[in-house]
Amino acid sequence: MEIRVRRTGMLRVAALPALANGFLPRFAGHFLTERPNLNFALVGVISPIVIDWVVNLQCDLGFAEAPMAHSGLPTIRMPVLPRVAIMPEGHRLCSKTVLRPRDFECETFISLTPGSVSRYLIDDVFAKHSVRRDLRIETTLSEIMCGMVSSGLGVSICDPFTAREFVSRGVVSKRFVPHIDFEFAAVFPPQRGPSAVAEEFVAAFAEHVRANAEGDATF
Amino acid sequence: MEIRVRRTGMLRVAALPALANGFLPRFAGHFLTERPNLNFALVGVISPIVIDWVVNLQCDLGFAEAPMAHSGLPTIRMPVLPRVAIMPEGHRLCSKTVLRPRDFECETFISLTPGSVSRYLIDDVFAKHSVRRDLRIETTLSEIMCGMVSSGLGVSICDPFTAREFVSRGVVSKRFVPHIDFEFAAVFPPQRGPSAVAEEFVAAFAEHVRANAEGDATF
Structure with missing residues (x-):
C-alpha cells in the first residue's frame, strides 16, 4: 500500500x-x-x-x-530559566534545598569546555565567591556532564533542560543561588x-x- | 584551600x-x-x-x-550489537517480542538524515522486504529520534545504546530481525x-x- x-x-x-x-x-x-x-x-x-x-x-x-x-x-x-546544581543520587549535597557556591568547595566539578558561554558564567561566579573546585574533568556537552555526574564522579552546574532529562538516570537537581540564567x-x-x-x-x-x-x- | x-x-x-x-x-x-x-x-x-x-x-x-x-x-x-526497534509505551507493537520489517507497514517512521550509514542500512532492509513506511520526519541524532518516539509520534530502528537511555523516558525497545548491526x-x-x-x-x-x-x- x-x-x-x-x-x-x-x-x-x-x-x-x-x-x-x-x-x-x-x-x-x-x-x-x-x-x-x-x-x-x-x-x-x-x-x-x-x-x-x-x-x-x-x-x-x-x-x-x-x-x-x-x-x-x-x-x-x-x-529565561536559571541553571541548576546537579549531583549524583546519595551525594552529601542532596540534603540541601538550595545550593550556594561555598557548597562546592573542594568538590570534583565537571566543567564544560573553556570558551563556552556556560563555562565563563559559571567560573565567574565561583571566582567571585573565592571557591576552589577540583577541575580535572572537561566535556563539550551538558549531557556528557550529566552522565558523568550520575556515575558518582562529581558535581556540576547545568542547564535546566538537560538536568531534567537525567532525573530518571541518577542525577539530582537543586536550586542554585546566585542565579546563573540559561x-x-x-x-x-x-x-x-x-x-x-x-x-x-x-x-x-x-x-x-x-x-x-x-x-x-x-x- | x-x-x-x-x-x-x-x-x-x-x-x-x-x-x-x-x-x-x-x-x-x-x-x-x-x-x-x-x-x-x-x-x-x-x-x-x-x-x-x-x-x-x-x-x-x-x-x-x-x-x-x-x-x-x-x-x-x-x-558488535544489533540495532533495536523502538516504539512509544502503549503502542500496538509493544505486545510483540520480536519485530520484523512487515510490522512497520504504514507506520510513521522517524528516520536519520539521508547520507548516514544508519539510514542506508535501515532503508535497505525495508526496501528488500517491500515495506512502505510513512517517512515525513527526519533528524540528525538518534537521541532526537528517541525523544520524538517517546511523544507517541512514531516508531524507528535505533542503536542499542541510545535506545537504552530512553527506557526510563517513555521508549520501549524490542529485538528486530533481520539484525542490523551497530x-x-x-x-x-x-x-x-x-x-x-x-x-x-x-x-x-x-x-x-x-x-x-x-x-x-x-x-
Missing part, C-alpha cells in the same frame, strides 16, 4: 544540544501529531552551527544560546519573513517552556 | 553521539573515580569529526561508527602509539559493553 497524503509544508528546525537531547524532540512530537501533513526535520548542533544553518537557509528556524555572536538576525527571546532564542533566516508554521512552533514552544517551569523550583 | 594533587596524565576522548549521550560518560565516570590523578576530557561529536580530532591530535582516542571513511588509522573493533571502533592517532591509559580505557570499555549486552536481548 502506498502512502499518499497531502503535505501542507515543510519545517526544518536546528536546535542547540540542551534542547535537542529530549525536551524539544518530545515537544516536536506532540506538535507533529496534531499536524499529520507537515514534513519535519530536526537537526541537533551546537549554537554557532545553528546560526550558520539558519543564515544559509538550511533551516527555517533555529534555537541557539544567547547572547549570539551573529547580530542582525530576526530573533525571538525565549523564557538564555536562548529562536532565530529566523534574515532573507525572508518566518513561515506561519515556524512562528506557530516558536509560540507554542515558548508556552510549553513556561508551563513546565511553573511549579518546578529546579526548572 | 588550594587543590594540589599529583596528576598522572591526561586522556582526551572523542565519541560519537550514540555513546556520548549517556552510556560512555557513565563508564568514564567510574573509570575516573578509580584514577583520581588523571585529567580527562570527553568530546561528543559525529563520527567524521571524531576521526578529524584523532588525526589532528586533538584527542588521544576516538570512538567512531564503522566502517570508517578514513583508512590507515590504528583501530580496535568494539563488540558497529563502532576505537581509533588512535596514526603519528604515535596509543598511551597506556588510552589502551586501558578501550579494553575496559569493550569489556563493559560485552557485560551489558549479556542477558539483555535488546542490547
Whole structure:
C-alpha cells in the first residue's frame, strides 16, 4: 500500500544540544501529531552551527544560546530559566534545598569546555565567591556532564533542560543561588519573513517552556 | 584551600553521539573515580569529526561508527550489537517480542538524515522486504529520534545504546530481525602509539559493553 497524503509544508528546525537531547524532540512530537501533513526535520548542533544553518537557509528556524555572536538576525527571546546544581543520587549535597557556591568547595566539578558561554558564567561566579573546585574533568556537552555526574564522579552546574532529562538516570537537581540564567532564542533566516508554521512552533514552544517551569523550583 | 594533587596524565576522548549521550560518560565516570590523578576530557561529536580530532591530535582516542571513511588509522573493533526497534509505551507493537520489517507497514517512521550509514542500512532492509513506511520526519541524532518516539509520534530502528537511555523516558525497545548491526571502533592517532591509559580505557570499555549486552536481548 502506498502512502499518499497531502503535505501542507515543510519545517526544518536546528536546535542547540540542551534542547535537542529530549525536551524539544518530545515537544516536536506532540506538535507533529496534531499536524499529520507537515514534513519535519530536526537537526541537533551546537549554537554557532545553528546560526550558520539558519543564515544559509538550511533551516527555517533555529534555537541557539544567547547572547549570539551573529547580530542582525530576526530573533525571538525565549523564557529565561536559571541553571541548576546537579549531583549524583546519595551525594552529601542532596540534603540541601538550595545550593550556594561555598557548597562546592573542594568538590570534583565537571566543567564544560573553556570558551563556552556556560563555562565563563559559571567560573565567574565561583571566582567571585573565592571557591576552589577540583577541575580535572572537561566535556563539550551538558549531557556528557550529566552522565558523568550520575556515575558518582562529581558535581556540576547545568542547564535546566538537560538536568531534567537525567532525573530518571541518577542525577539530582537543586536550586542554585546566585542565579546563573540559561538564555536562548529562536532565530529566523534574515532573507525572508518566518513561515506561519515556524512562528506557530516558536509560540507554542515558548508556552510549553513556561508551563513546565511553573511549579518546578529546579526548572 | 588550594587543590594540589599529583596528576598522572591526561586522556582526551572523542565519541560519537550514540555513546556520548549517556552510556560512555557513565563508564568514564567510574573509570575516573578509580584514577583520581588523571585529567580527562570527553568530546561528543559525529563520527567524521571524531576521526578529524584523532588525526589532528586533538584527542588521544576516538570512538567512531564503522566502517570508517578514513583508512590507515590504528583501530580496535568494539563488540558488535544489533540495532533495536523502538516504539512509544502503549503502542500496538509493544505486545510483540520480536519485530520484523512487515510490522512497520504504514507506520510513521522517524528516520536519520539521508547520507548516514544508519539510514542506508535501515532503508535497505525495508526496501528488500517491500515495506512502505510513512517517512515525513527526519533528524540528525538518534537521541532526537528517541525523544520524538517517546511523544507517541512514531516508531524507528535505533542503536542499542541510545535506545537504552530512553527506557526510563517513555521508549520501549524490542529485538528486530533481520539484525542490523551497530558497529563502532576505537581509533588512535596514526603519528604515535596509543598511551597506556588510552589502551586501558578501550579494553575496559569493550569489556563493559560485552557485560551489558549479556542477558539483555535488546542490547
